[in-house]
Structure formats: C-alpha cells, structure tokens
Amino acid sequence: EAQVTQNPRYLITVTGKKLTVTCSQNMNHEYMSWYRQDPGLGLRQIYYSMNVEVTDKGDVPEGYKVSRKEKRNFPLILESPSPNQTSLYFCASTLVPGAEQYFGPGTRLTVT
Amino acid sequence: DQQVKQNSPSLSVQEGRISILNCDYTNSMFDYFLWYKKYPAEGPTFLISISSIKDKNEDGRFTVFLNKSAKHLSLHIVPSQPGDSAVYFCAAGPTGNQFYFGTGTSLTVIP
Numbered sequence: 721e722a723q724v725t726q727n728p729r730y731l732i733t734v735t736g737k738k739l740t741v742t743c744s745q746n747m748n749h750e751y752m753s754w755y756r757q758d759p760g761l762g763l764r765q766i767y768y769s770m771n772v773e774v775t776d777k778g779d780v781p782e783g784y785k786v787s788r789k790e791k792r793n794f795p796l797i798l799e800s801p802s803p804n805q806t807s808l809y810f811c812a813s814t815l816v817p818g819a820e821q822y823f824g825p826g827t828r829l830t831v832t
Numbered sequence: 833d834q835q836v837k838q839n840s841p842s843l844s845v846q847e848g849r850i851s852i853l854n855c856d857y858t859n860s861m862f863d864y865f866l867w868y869k870k871y872p873a874e875g876p877t878f879l880i881s882i883s884s885i886k887d888k889n890e891d892g893r894f895t896v897f898l899n900k901s902a903k904h905l906s907l908h909i910v911p912s913q914p915g916d917s918a919v920y921f922c923a924a925g926p927t928g929n930q931f932y933f934g935t936g937t938s939l940t941v942i943p
Contacts (some may be wrong), residue, residue, distance in 0.1 A: 724875070731850075751928075751929060753929075755933075760935060761834075761935060762836075762838075762921060762934050762936055763876070763923075763931040763933035765931055765932070765933075768928060768929050768930065772911075778930065778931065779930075781919075810875050812875075814928075815879075817927060817928020817929050818863075818864040818881075818925075818927075819881075819928070820866065820878030820881065821931075823868075823875030823876045824875050824876060825873075825875050826873075826874070
C-alpha cells in the first residue's frame with residue numbers, strides 16, 4: 721500500500737530536549753515536505769526536499785532542521801524545542817513538482 | 833502575512849445542493865493550485881488541481897475554477913453528499929515545491 725508514515729504520532733516533551741520526528745514514504749517520490757498546522761493559520765510549510773541531500777526552507781523554518789540522506793526518509797529535527805513549536809505536524813511526498821502531495825497521518829507535538 | 837486566504841471558516845449545505853468553497857491569493861507569481869480535503873485525525877488528501885493556463889478543471893462531482901486576474905479560485909461540489917463533510921484547504925505556490933495553504937473551510941452537508 722502506497723503510504724507516508726510518521727513516528728511518533730503523539731509526543732509530549734519539555735523545552736530544550738532535542739527530538740526527531742521521522743517520516744518515510746514507500747512510493748519512490750523525490751519530493752518531500754514538512755508542514756505544521758495551527759488553529760487559524762492553516763498548514764504552513766517548514767522545509768522541503770527535491771532529492772537526496774537537497775533541501776530548502778519553506779515559510780516557517782526557524783527552529784527546525786531536516787536531513788535527506790535517503791530518498792524514502794525525511795526526518796524533522798527540533799534541536800531545542802520551545803512551547804511555540806507545539807503543533808500538529810505533517811509530512812508529505814510527491815512524485816513531480818506541483819502534483820498531488822501524499823500526506824502522512826500527522827504527529828501531534830506538545831512542548832511544555 | 834497570509835498569502836492564501838479562505839475567508840469562510842465554515843459552510844453548511846443541504847444534501848444534493850451545490851457547495852461552493854472560495855479561496856483568494858495575493859501573489860501573482862503563483863502557478864500551482866490544488867484543493868485538499870481533511871478528515872479529523874487524518875492527513876489531508878488531494879482532491880483536485882488546476883493549471884494556471886486553464887480556468888476550469890472537472891473531476892466527477894468536483895470542479896475547480898481559477899480567475900487569475902482576480903486571484904481567486906473556487907471549488908464546486910455538485911451534488912453535495914454527507915460524506916463530503918470535512919475541512920477543505922486550498923493551496924497555491926509559485927513553484928511545484930513551495931506551497932501556501934489557506935486556513936481551511938469546514939463543510940457540513942446536512943442529510
């Protein structure tokens with residue numbers, strides 16, 4: 721089954737404790753993105769990647785890092801999480817630019 | 833500053849009638865336009881897209897209209913069904929990699 725998986729689905733952590741949210745797709749897509757969804761703000765793009773070792777900033781990259789060492793994986797790293805990063809995070813992938821993106825189920829992160 | 837706006841947070845429609853969801857954008861460089869549907873506790877799923885060189889695209893009950901001069905797109909669902917009840921997001925971007933999403937419109941189709 722074609723899918724995008726994210727782990728963990730739920731995470732509660734404390735300010736400053738480094739964390740990684742994993743994202744994996746099994747569709748051999750080159751393009752992947754991370755988004756966060758907040759009430760009243762919709763989805764905002766954090767980072768995107770066009771291929772292995774090729775990443776670029778989206779609309780709200782501050783406080784986040786990403787890496788793309790393998791085509792299927794695109795982890796989101798929060799080196800020092802803060803409460804304003806409490807949000808619902810989605811990973812997405814697509815075969816070609818501009819085409820439909822396949823979204824993961826989401827990771828709800830709470831930073832206290 | 834929100835580059836893509838959905839000014840109606842919610843919409844209620846009777847089953848069988850037309851649902852019209854609207855979306856406005858500010859950047860004339862946007863060339864890619866898509867609509868997504870989202871159910872609670874799930875990720876968004878793709879619904880329909882439109883190329884900037886077209887003004888209409890149809891897929892079954894769903895039609896998207898694009899008015900580039902007005903920087904406006906709309907999604908028409910005809911006939912609306914209870915299973916269409918969800919949050920709908922429009923997305924637009926200048927390239928195929930960068931996307932700006934609206935804040936969503938929650939559609940309720942009343943049986």
